Structure formats: structure tokens, C-alpha cells
Amino acid sequence: MTRYLISFDDGWMDFTPEELPDIAAAANAVVKEAEAAGVWVFGAGLEAQRASIVATDGTVTDGPFPETKEVIGGFAVVDVDTREEALEWAAKIAAACRCSQEVREVLSDPGQ
Incomplete structure (x- = not known):
């Protein structure tokens, strides 16, 4: 099985606060x-x-970062047999969340 990250950009969400419970x-x-x-x-x-x-030197800078154009709004990780299956789950999430989803394979740990 392979893990996939399904995520969406915060800016892709376009609904009213009243729609949030649904x-x-x-x-x-x-x-x-x-x-x-x-x-x-x-x-x-x-x-x-x-x-x-x-x-890399440990310095911490706290946001918000106005220069950042894309911000991840949410994510899911699924463990499936094929990319096609990951895309099917992404389609279900997209329909539920009312926004497009991005799908990326999570690379396995080469040490394992």
C-alpha cells in the first residue's frame, strides 16, 4: 500500500459561514x-x-506571512493500493469540502 497526501489551498474554499455545518x-x-x-x-x-x-539555524519566525500566496487549508493522508484509488478518495473529499484537492504520493522511508 502507498500513502497519499490529499490537500487543499485555503484560498480554494469559497462558501459562506452558514454553509460550514453542512x-x-x-x-x-x-x-x-x-x-x-x-x-x-x-x-x-x-x-x-x-x-x-x-x-536551519533554529531561528523562528512567526506568521502571518503576507508574501505567502498559497496556504494549506487542510489535508488527509490515505493508504491505498493505487494512485487511481487515491484520486477517487480525493474526488469524494472535493465534493464534501466543495473545493479542489491536490494529490501527492508520500515517498517511503528509504531506510526501511
């Missing part, structure tokens, strides 16, 4: 479906403005 319920239903299918690893929404950058 979107949350739809997203939770997809999570429950993925859990029941045995492919769910982990996922969460992310606070867009609370990022910190840690430099």
Missing part, C-alpha cells in the same frame, strides 16, 4: 467512509495564520 458533516461522512474502508491514516484542517518558519 460541509463539516459531509467531510466527516467521507472520513467515516475512509475509516470503514481501512484507508484513513490521518487528516485535519489547519489554522492558516498561525504558521511559524524554523530556519
